[in-house]
Amino acid sequence: MLGAPGDSGGGWFVDVSGVFQLAAITSFANIFPGYGSDTDATFLSPDNLSWIESTIAPRPVGDYDSDGGVDGQDFLTWQQDFDMTGSGLAADGNKDGSVDAADYTIWRDNFGMGVPAAFASTTVPEAASLVLLLMALACCNSSRSFRRAHRQR
């Protein structure tokens, strides 16, 4: 039977006219020796479905903060992640495992994508400013401790 250790993340499905639709994700179980368990799952309520749909919706390249548009906030995300390495880095636009100048270029080239015109700035940091910024970040990063690479939205 299910719902015991190891099943976390498993799917609970509702049969809708022969099509099994995902309704919940297994979370935890209280084990009762001798016969089984009580198992709890997170129901995919409208709020949870909304979070899932908004998260998996196609995002423009360079949208490092996953808000649906490429704007100044994504530059700040790139700045914060600069020089970090690993998987799952928010500002690793080219998915090469490091956040570097190439990811800045991706952000710059896509600036304004997905952002309502009324809210989009028309200027991006210029190359000279970028050089100064990179130098500053290099200094900062020399003493910066490892930070978690995952993204909590």
Place this chain on the structure above:
Amino acid sequence: MGTVDGGVATFGGSSVLINEHWVLTAAHALIANDGKLKSFSEGYRVGVTDNFLNGLGENQHATEWFLHPDYLSIGNGPDLALLYFSNPFTTVILTQMYEGSVQVGNALSMVGYGQPGTPSTGLLPIDGNRRAGVNSLSGIDRPIGYIEAEFRGPSESGF
């Protein structure tokens, strides 16, 4: 279904492929109750397999991961996380999301790699097999958003 894993010998939990690029799993499969990421040396790897002890089948490492913003700990907030894979899974059957409501007594089909057993055997050690079973919904905790299914032997109350 797949596994959230840091290596063939390390099992983090079950998960559901909701399309070619995205996997839905439990947040606590990625993050411990102290709020720290679980330290899988290889990162989060998901495989599509019938038995994770025999191999992960088609598998790859997650490119990005997202925790539900309201998740705090097990039983406290939506225990949900999404994993993104830049390369699509090919052995995938698209999962439709259920948008309706549920009631106590509804039959739900559960799929995962959980511990096996029957009322006569009790819980048995994990053998790596993916299984499916049907149980009826026995409780709904609306404020938290959790639903519950009880597994009882014939001689137990609530069977």
